[in-house]
Amino acid sequence: MLTKEQLVEKINNPNIDNIEEISTSLKAWRIDPIYEDEEQKEFYDEMAVSKLKHALKLREQGKNDEDISSIVNNGIINPINVPSVRKTAIEDKINRGGRELNKVTLDVTSQTLSLLAESIAQKITGEITERIKSDDIFQPVMDSAKVHRDNEILAKQVEQLLEENKKLISRNNMLQKENAKFRHFVGNLYIKQQ
DSSP: OBOHHHHHHHHOBTTBOSHHHHHHHHHHTTOOOSEEOTTOOEEBOHHHHHHHHHHHHHHHTTOOHHHHHHHHTTTOOSOOOOOEEEEOOGGGOEEETTEEEOOEEEEOOHHHHHHHHHHHHHHHHHHHHHHHHHSOTTHHHHHHHHHHHHHHHHHHHHHHHHHHHHHHHHHHHHHHHHHHTEEEEETTEEEEOO
16 A cells, blocks of 8 residues: 555656655545545555556546546546544443454445455566566467477478378389399399390
């Protein structure tokens, strides 16, 4: 989770370089935090960073705040209700093994769940993309295709060698039959028999 200060650092944009500007922009573009603590400090996720970067690009293209909000939030115009955390009454303390635990409740709306699901999906997609880029998972498939192609070429060459071998065998048999027709007479002299 990122604070507004961390958002300013993360987007690294000269148009937004302080907390007031980012607060105004976040509010105008309806990019809501995913969490707000008891001290009203807001926290954002990576989805907010990507929405903010996208919104800045749209602003550079000359879009107004309402259009940017609509595009960035995929048509969601109503502000998303931020989940709020509140501690229950003190009598709800539970003592387990010498530790005191406070019971905490979380108010969640369907819009918040949708935002969280979208954020998680984007993070997973980003991680998968990075994994595919860093690992050569397609290399074994490509190597397999090369080996298959090489095997086909070798099979054709073996077939050609077998055909040439058959021709040589038939030529050898014919020459042996021709040679059998000659009879040794004297020295290097041979006579053909009829």
